[in-house]
Amino acid sequence: MGVHFLFPAKTFHQPGEIVMIPLIKESYIGCFYFELFSQAVFLNLFPGHVPPTLGTVAAKLELQQGLLNVEMIYRPPQIATASNGMPISTINFKW
Incomplete structure (x- = not known):
C-alpha cells in the first residue's frame, strides 16, 4: 500500500489540470490515479506491497494506453516537473 509514481513517455493532460x-475492483475503491501538474501518481489501497498495473484495474476506464502498463516507482528519490513552458523543477525526497 502506498503512493507510487509513474513516468510515462508523455503526459496526457495540461500542466495546470x-x-x-x-x-474500483470487485466493488471496492482499491486505488486512485492522480495527475498533479502533469505528474502521474498511483495511490494504492490494495493490501500488499506490489500494486497491480493500471491495465489490470483501469482497462475499462479508457485511460490512455501509454499509462496502462507503465512501471510504478515506489518512493523515487526525486521527480521533475514542468509547467507551461517554465524551466524544469526538481523535487528531492528524503523518505
Whole structure:
C-alpha cells in the first residue's frame, strides 16, 4: 500500500489540470490515479506491497494506453516537473 509514481513517455493532460480518478475492483475503491501538474501518481489501497498495473484495474476506464502498463516507482528519490513552458523543477525526497 502506498503512493507510487509513474513516468510515462508523455503526459496526457495540461500542466495546470489536476486529475483524480478512483479505480474500483470487485466493488471496492482499491486505488486512485492522480495527475498533479502533469505528474502521474498511483495511490494504492490494495493490501500488499506490489500494486497491480493500471491495465489490470483501469482497462475499462479508457485511460490512455501509454499509462496502462507503465512501471510504478515506489518512493523515487526525486521527480521533475514542468509547467507551461517554465524551466524544469526538481523535487528531492528524503523518505
